[in-house]
Amino acid sequence: MKIAVTGKGGVGKTTLAAGLAKHFARCGYQVYAVDADPDISLGTTLGVPEEQLAAQPPLIEMKELIKERTGAGGAFYILNPQVDDVLDKYSIDLSNIKLLRMGGYKQAGTACYCPENSFLNAVVNSLLLGNHDVVILDFGAGIEHLTRGTARGVDLMLIVTEPTRVSVETARVIQKLAREIGVPKIRIVGNKVRNSREKEFLMSSFDKDELLGVMQYNDELWEKSMLDEPREMEEILINSVSNIFNLIRGGDVEAGTAAKS
């Protein structure tokens, strides 16, 4: 199963991506967790110690490696560099989870043409189109780097939204983009829902088949995110996303029987 998580800034993408990674890992899967969000907080949310994170900079910052693989610096550079070894050499091992910190893509006009983006694209393609158990991509809001080819490798795109108009509008924009590039399954996940009114707002904003489920606002999650207590954090994280994990595992994504949780 290959899952891409996206949504507006701060809605809970990393929380959902990390929680799902922990769930799949506990079930015995080898999980590849890819942090393609510019703020690269997936490692911290997964409980990786700061020293370990500092020892493995995000791929986007590894200028020499990118230069070596893409041949950048001359008049031309390679658009699909060889990256087979990148996953093993540059990921952080957390028992059943391999964390690959990519960092954000380069923005604006250079998006399709710079060596850094070609390099990151090659890594994402190799993961999505390769023979891996579970891949979870924390994408940030920008999915424009998912191409039609790569989109076929994604089984499920989860678009996280808070129960606010602005967040729902962003989710709609991402949903449209994801449909255009041919992502096969796209589902909305409501997050930080505090009461039935907010849940109803989400249920009226999306069709039954679009909304997979909702995650409740969790005070503990919010409070513990300030503290350095990875063990406690892991349990809270796992509990917070367990209904979404169950809906994915239980086949509701296939059946389209959404928003029951």
Ligand SMILES: Nc1ncnc2c1ncn2[C@@H]1O[C@H](COP(=O)(O)OP(=O)(O)OP(=O)(O)O)[C@@H](O)[C@H]1O
């Ligand atoms: N259900 C929830 N209840 C309470 N707090 C939550 C919940 N989900 C996420 N949070 C908190 O909201 C904050 C933002 O969450 P998170 O980092 O997962 O969002 P994000 O979408 O990945 O953000 P960014 O766009 O900055 O990468 C974090 O402090 C997180 O602990």
